[in-house]
Amino acid sequence: MTESEMREARLRKLSFRAWRRGFKEADIILGNFADDMLPEMSDEDLDIFEILLEVPDQDLYGWIIERDPTPKEFQSAIMNKLNVYYKTAYTKI
Numbered sequence: 472m473t474e475s476e477m478r479e480a481r482l483r484k485l486s487f488r489a490w491r492r493g494f495k496e497a498d499i500i501l502g503n504f505a506d507d508m509l510p511e512m513s514d515e516d517l518d519i520f521e522i523l524l525e526v527p528d529q530d531l532y533g534w535i536i537e538r539d540p541t542p543k544e545f546q547s548a549i550m551n552k553l554n555v556y557y558k559t560a561y562t563k564i
Contacts, residue, residue, distance in 0.1 A: 494528035
């Protein structure tokens with residue numbers, strides 16, 4: 472498998488996980504974010520996004536909508552982009 476094929480497989484896997492969280496509000500935000508942003512993300516950004524997808528839905532959703540403060544260990548440029556994205560995501564749907 473080429474590097475390009477491996478990256479495409481990773482993007483598909485992350486998109487699938489983002490769309491199928493089991494929590495509708497998180498699915499909508501994370502799924503659309505993944506569709507819009509994954510192709511431009513660096514491998515490091517993908518690593519961070521993958522870590523965020525491991526966080527329980529209610530915690531991650533609270534951070535995204537800024538209901539709860541994002542713990543220091545999860546603060547990143549990707550988390551900041553998710554915060555901004557949330558504010559515009561519902562205008563697309």
